[in-house]
Amino acid sequence: MNRLTDHLVIISFDCLAALDFPILKELPHFQTILTNGAYVENVESIYPSVTYPCHATIVTGNYPKRHGVINNTLLQPGILSPDWNWYRNSIKGTTLYDEAKKANMTTAALLWPVTAKAKIDYNMPEIFANRSWQNQILISLMNGTPRFQLELNKRYGHIRHGLNQPELDDFVLESTVHTIKTKKPNLLMVHFTDLDSQRHYHGFSCKEAIAAIHRHNERLGRIIDALKESGLYEKSTVVVLGDHSALDENKALHINVLLHKQRLITTNAKGKLINWKAYSKSCDGSAYIYLKDTHDTTTFNEVKLLVDSLLQDPDSGIERALTGEQAAEKGADGTCAFMLEAQRGYYFLEDFEGEYIKAITQEDVTADKKYTLACHGYSPEKENYGTTFMAAGKGIKPITLPRIRLIDEGPTFARLLGVNLGNTDGRVIEEILTL
Structure with missing residues (x-):
């Protein structure tokens, strides 16, 4: 050539x-x-x-x-x-x-x-x-x-x-x-x-x-x-x-807080994660949810119920959820259980303690660089x-x-x-x- x-x-x-x-x-x-x-x-x-x-x-x-x-x-x-x-x-x-x-x-x-x-x-x-x-x-x-x-x-x-x-x-x-x-x-x-x-x-x-x-x-x-x-x-x-x-955003979503409440994430007395059955991995504007045991149908069903409830809540910040198979069709990681897409103005963090939704200000960003006011990771659609x-x-x-x-x-x-x-x-x- x-x-x-x-x-x-x-x-x-x-x-x-x-x-x-x-x-x-x-x-x-x-x-x-x-x-x-x-x-x-x-x-x-x-x-x-x-x-x-x-x-x-x-x-x-x-x-x-x-x-x-x-x-x-x-x-x-x-x-x-x-x-x-x-x-x-x-x-x-x-x-x-x-x-x-x-x-x-x-x-x-x-x-x-x-x-x-x-x-x-x-x-x-x-x-x-x-x-x-x-x-x-x-x-x-x-x-x-x-x-x-x-x-x-x-x-x-x-x-x-x-x-x-x-x-x-x-x-x-x-x-x-x-x-x-x-x-x-x-x-x-x-x-x-x-x-x-x-x-x-x-x-x-x-x-x-x-x-x-x-x-x-x-x-x-x-x-x-x-x-x-x-x-x-x-x-x-x-x-x-x-x-x-x-895309600009000013609200952070913490799916792991909800998984923690459902005891799918376990912490010790000091708040350190010691075990997990399901975990939300941030990609900023989107997030994967992984199961530690991909054959654990009980945990999968618990996570699915949680995802369905978030989709039904207009204030959840979640725009869309894909199954692992649907995520793979979009070119993403098909080994996840689910892939979540945030609404405009929202993005994902991985904290498992605190509130599900946190409003982000410029002061937060200045104090802690883990916070942002614009990010990517969203669907190219x-x-x-x-x-x-x-x-x-x-x-x-x-x-x-x-x-x-x-x-x-x-x-x-x-x-x-x-x-x-x-x-x-x-x-x-x-x-x-x-x-």
Whole structure:
């Protein structure tokens, strides 16, 4: 299969939405891509529409039930800060970067989700120290390319302020520019989270989110300049994409509080979870309910009665419930007993003590970053909830399309690089390619 480009640069601006287009089209560097390339007005994300499943979908062309990354975090009931799906081995099957490497291309990834311990030539994976005894830099070094990361930290580590934004993205930007100039990778994947963070903590249309979009415009410009300065621009394809959108919310739902009351979750005298028969695992705007014993019909029936009662209550915050089989039909994890979808304005947390519904204020968010004022994870069928995609450069036609699906991006990237992801859920978007 012939290659359509020499260098593919995939820039993920986490939480960039279709609704952001009126701002993007006025900003000069986004304008460069939009004027000279392909633009998709609405990209349908996946279910659940959270970052790690989305990024696994982008590099595989498959739905979560197939690639195996069915949520951001692992099912670890009772653990306050569960581990994330950080590792490459969380993904079943091949990926875009695996196939590029097999074809003897140079690969690089900067804070791309689900790439810890991946076989990427220059890899700074997105992984963080979520235990008090862990060291952030050491965790990164152990799970990526050590010498590469040491060089980046030596040069640009002073920019970073822990995981805080916008400093983290500023560090990632300098690392990206340096990687382009010194490594000239055939495939570069970079993930920026500034916008997502601002929307979580301040709301979808907040001034902080708009400021982040303007910062992203400058970051995009710096990346384009780096390609030009390196003599790669004419041989490159630049892709700008979002993984999901976000919706404002100010009420948190705690399904585990109800399961606890029904003694399906057991705690000790200190309030620590010691056992569970059923557990609600949050995906922000949606939630899985799992049974510890999938053959326990008594517990299943108890949970079903609870779910039915919530659906009948207009004030429950629950919009819809799917069975495990129905969840799998939507591409989500079919091993759950149920999957719940929150109404607009609501999202799910995993607390098992306190009230079922908690109203969230800006003060709550400021005091405890587990709370948010906008989030994702909702069904991609929700209205005005699409994300975005644009691409320009080698192999790309100037065209506007009304819609694609997130699952279509991976096969399209593979086609640009002249590799194949095999039998995928998504298709090659041939309309945008100069085949």
